Amino acid sequence: MTDDVLLVHGGTPIEGEIRVRGAKNLVPKAMVAALLGSAPSRLRNVPEIRDVRVVRGLLQLHGVTVRSGEEPGELVLDPSHVESANVADIDAHAGSSRIPILFCGPLLHRLGHAFIPGLGGCDIGGRPVDFHFDVLRQFGATIEKRADGQYLTAPQRLRGCRIRLPYPSVGSTEQVLLTAVLAEGVTELTNAAVEPEIEDLICVLQKMGAIISLDTDRTIRITGVDQLGGYTHRALPDRLEAASWASAALATKGSVYVRGASQREMLTFLNVYRKVGGAFEVDETGIRFWHPGGPLNAIALETDVHPGFQTDWQQPLVVALTQASGLSIVHETVYESRLGFTSALNQMGAHIQLYRECLGGTPCRFGQRNFLHSAVVSGPTTLQGGDLVIPDLRGGFSYLIAALAAHGTSRVHGIELINRGYENFLQKLEELGAKVERP
Secondary structure, X not given: OHHHEEEEEOOXXXXXEEEOOEOOOOHHHHHHHHHHEOOOEEEEOOOOOHHHHHHHHHHHHOOOEEEEOOOOOOEEEEOOOOOOOOHHHHHOOOOXXXXXXXXXXXXXXXXXXXXXXXXXXXXXXXXXXXXXXXXXXXXOOEEEEXXXXXXXXXXXXXXXXXXXXXXXXHHHHHHHHHHHOOOEOEEEEEOOOOOHHHHHHHHHHHHHOOEEEEOOOOOEEEEOOOOEOOOEEEOOEOHHHHHHHHHHHHHOOOEEEXXXXXXXXXXXXXXXXXXXXXXXXXXXXXXXXXXXXXXXXXXXXXXXOOOOXXXXXXXXHHHHHOXXXXXXXXXXXXXXXXXXXXXXXXXXXXXXXXXXXXXXXXXXOOOOOOOOOEEEEXXXXXXXXXXXXXXXXXXXXXXXXXXXXXXXXXXXXXXXXXXXXXXXXXXXXXXXXXXXXXX
């Protein structure tokens, strides 16, 4: 399909201004939260990405009215008439997103039952959905495995419980929050994820009437209430997209002003960006990122859960590290298969060696499990255009960066996957002077 292919003529610095809107890792979850309310909700700063369209479709299947609001990027969600959806209709969304599993708690509260089809998402490592179901069982849900998915029921009101996450998973933390707010009694979640998007979801739920406390030791306590109302909320900006454009500016020796980018959520990234040799300037409306000239610096980097260096920042930055002088070490501790995208970079001329050992300062949970989760990047290397097949969302954008930085023309296949998390990315590339075209 040629409409899923992009020709990228590399070697030109990208320069100009683009805007990022609400975070992909918050907006769809805030939309799901609207299911819990007894009144309409108003969500602002919503990006036009595929995950938003998927959740909008699922909400409408369940009787939620979703319409555009008064300002661009505003959605009004009215859950007054929540109803059961046709299994075949729900199943039509299977494979396009993992977000349907977050419908479980809200639907159990509203309807007493829920159906979850098989789930999709990026293939970057294990994201066991079984843990979601284990959590729901602790709340009192009954789960029946069927050929086409999982059928859940709540014979009685769900009850609060004590849960300790084996790893501070964002998805598991979201599942607990969306289920506990209307459960009877108190839920205590320890070793929870505390990403900015989690805090923003907590703010959404608190606006609806939830009682949630977040302690400094990664413990979240939720006191269940009998009823929630609607909310009016402006989603926090997408720090992951902002960092992707920042890395693109660095790799292509360009300059990009990211309107909407917020310093507070990007502190860790900005420190690393400066260590590599990138420059940035923060003002009231965004952040400008640029390559100041001269050689870039090799670094040692470990990904981690927030407030560490986010795994979604890693792949785009690795492309820039191929242009740094010396040996950079990258230790991926969040997703075991996230470094697989580097094989295509090597075919373009990069020198990246993968290792099963933990090359960072601390051993991680993948160290004894035979996964290639550490990388040594030797640079600088000259990248040449290639034939690239996008493997996942962030890896896909990283291939775009590599193609922009490379000499010659690259043929990038599977670009529709990038629409999952990057709003109007083709238009933004053109606005930044990138030489891209459909074949």
